[in-house]
Amino acid sequence: MVRSGCGALHLAFQIIGRKSVTKTSIGYGIVGCGMMGREHIRNIALLPDAHVAAIFEPDSEMLGAALALAPDARPAASVAELLAMNEVDCVLIASPNHHHLAQLEEIAERRPLPVLVEKPLFTDVADAGRIAALKARLPFVWVAMEYRYMPPVAAFLKQASDATGGIRMLTLREHRFPFLTKVGDWNRFNRNTGGTFVEKCCHFFDLMRLILKSDPVRVTASAGQAVNHLDERYGGETPDILDHGYVLVDFVSGARAMLELCMFAEGSRYQEELCAVGGNGKIECLVPGPGRFWPAHLGSAPVPQLIVSPRNPPRPQLLEIPVEPQLLEAGDHNGSTYFEHARFVAAVRGQGKVEVTLQDGWWAVVMGLAAEISARQGRAIDLASEFALPT
Structure with a gap:
């Protein structure tokens, strides 16, 4: 049996040291900061051209833990308040499953922005038909399949x-x-x-x-x-x-x-x-x-x-x-969250496709x-x- 390193199989991404926020940096609005939400925040911090601009998390303990990871982010009292912040360029939804669809629809109604939404998109058979309507109402939705x-x-x-x-x-x-x-x-x-x-x-x-x-x-x-x-x-x-x-x-x-x-x-x-x-x-x-x-x-x-x-x-x-x-x-998730965000940010900039x-x-x-x-x-x-x- 032949054993080797990853060689050419390794993904062609390099980690770049965190730079200070600039006008060209993509500002994320984070909805939900439990375990997975905070994993997203840690990985966004590794990107050279993105930052967490705002956070909506109703649980005070979780909000505190998230702000400790992203001290420059502004806390929001609701999804609506987060969307009203001009520094938010895109939204990450990492709330409990049964909130995802309604929050996507609220973003579409209040301020359509590119969205990275954690899986699953919805939880009830009766809601399957609501997904198609979102396609025309939002710039794009990328489902987080790490x-x-x-x-x-x-x-x-x-x-x-x-x-x-x-x-x-x-x-x-x-x-x-x-x-x-x-x-x-x-x-x-x-x-x-x-x-x-x-x-x-x-x-x-x-x-x-x-x-x-x-x-x-x-x-x-x-x-x-x-x-x-x-x-x-x-x-x-x-x-x-x-x-x-x-x-x-x-x-x-x-x-x-x-x-x-x-x-x-x-x-x-x-x-x-x-x-x-x-x-x-x-x-x-x-x-x-x-x-x-x-x-x-x-x-x-x-x-x-x-x-x-x-x-x-x-x-x-x-x-x-x-x-x-x-x-x-x-x-x-074995580094996948970082690579996912790198591609998502490229799509927000119009430099890549929704995968x-x-x-x-x-x-x-x-x-x-x-x-x-x-x-x-x-x-x-x-x-x-x-x-x-x-x-």
Whole structure:
């Protein structure tokens, strides 16, 4: 087996030291500053041509933590007040899932600006039709699908077609820790999250479409709540979110994909594993979880890997794809948040395209909702029969 550094696979971005704010610096308005919102703030601080101008966060403790990271930002008492600030050039939405759609609509109504919105776009089947209306009302919406921008996943995306000769089978596995505690425990209930397959797994459904370059036609799932949150009570209610499951997806192209999720497997060496197989061979991607969760007594955290295994001649090749320590320290997503923001800022400046569109975000949620329905009702979901698909 051949082992090498990341070489040409490494993304062509360099971290540039933080410069002072200038008139040409893009000013972000941040809506929501929980764990993910603060990860965004830390990564924006690494960009040479952007800064956090304003923050709306109703929880005082979270607001204080965010302002400590961005001391020059102005606090706002509402989304409306944030939008009224002239120094805000674009908006990042990182609020709880069930607020995303209404906040997008408020931005469209009050002051249409470019928006980077955290996944998922919406949480209820009944709201799927509201997404299309936003396209004409906002300059653009970029859905924050960080997993696309993890360096090992980006390398996988670049090589998958050639390595396989055309993907016929795709497997995505996530073995990880349970859902973390959030303000007000909003993430313990399907009515707020859209369900585990929406909240956690829309990243993977987005990757399926991106990797296979095809749209899904049928979703079948088997899942349950076996270990996590069973003894928790909130207002007398027991959390109803799934903690493990399988999802099978059939695509227009004839390719098949499977998601395997387990949220009580934090002892794993790698958190995400991607595997694509075609007539010419196989390619795999192994991604470790957040470094802060890696047990210190085990030494250094694992390094992401890409493994290419041709059929003829059989010769597996392993490449390590390390991520810069500065990026690992800035968040839990293997540097992806930085690369995502670099591209988003380029799009705000008119120097790049929107890479994760409203339609991409819509598909990811619909696939997750279909998986939730399938798992609970024990039937396959034909997407064209149950959702108004985009034309």
